[in-house]
Amino acid sequence: MTNIWMPFHDESDIKNEKVAPDRKGCDNVFENFVVNPYGHLLSCCGLTMEYIPEMKIGQVESLNLREAYTGQFRDLLKLWIWLDGTPYVLEQASERAGISLELVSPHQCSICAQLYQNDKLRAAARDLVLENAEQLLLRAMIKARLMGRIPDSVAPPHSKDVSRSME
Numbered sequence: 001m002t003n004i005w006m007p008f009h010d011e012s013d014i015k016n017e018k019v020a021p022d023r024k025g026c027d028n029v030f031e032n033f034v035v036n037p038y039g040h041l042l043s044c045c046g047l048t049m050e051y052i053p054e055m056k057i058g059q060v061e062s063l064n065l066r067e068a069y070t071g072q073f074r075d076l077l078k079l080w081i082w083l084d085g086t087p088y089v090l091e092q093a094s095e096r097a098g099i100s101l102e103l104v105s106p107h108q109c110s111i112c113a114q115l116y117q118n119d120k121l122r123a124a125a126r127d128l129v130l131e132n133a134e135q136l137l138l139r140a141m142i143k144a145r146l147m148g149r150i151p152d153s154v155a156p157p158h159s160k161d162v163s164r165s166m167e
């Protein structure tokens with residue numbers, strides 16, 4: 001398949017500066033639940049997952065997989081990425097933070113890493129998800145139920161729980 005080039009090192013002189021037209025949500029997060037060679041359980045298998053600490057849920061041998069999987073739905077930023085995709089989240093966070101960022105690559109995982117690694121963007125994204133918690137949770141619960149990603153027996157997270165988890 002044709003994919004977008006993504007440089008991982010500063011010395012790379014190959015760039016793909018075209019912005020990807022596709023702005024749908026990232027279905028990799030919550031769809032893939034992987035274990036790396038160090039035993040870390042990860043929320044996705046995106047190309048930059050190792051550079052995003054929040055994608056690491058914990059050591060696989062010490063976790064209950066069902067609880068670890070469903071617990072991810074309490075992370076509002078992941079829910080937002082799942083619903084709207086990283087280009088949209090980055091755009092909104094950049095606007096809120098008042099910064100313009102040159103993309104390393106238009107690849108959604110590269111954008112994800114840029115978003116998580118920039119303190120100002122993270123702070124802006126945190127504010128945005130807390131402000132929009134109710135509608136994000138509602139949209140995410142609908143999508144999760146439609147996709148069968150969350151069993152009926154799991155209660156939806158309360159927005160206060162989510163707020164606490166982001167502090």
Ligand code: SF4
Pocket residue numbers: 026028029044045046047048049081086108109110112113
């Ligand atoms: S965009 Fe982010 S959450 Fe989605 S697969 Fe890439 S690294 Fe994972």
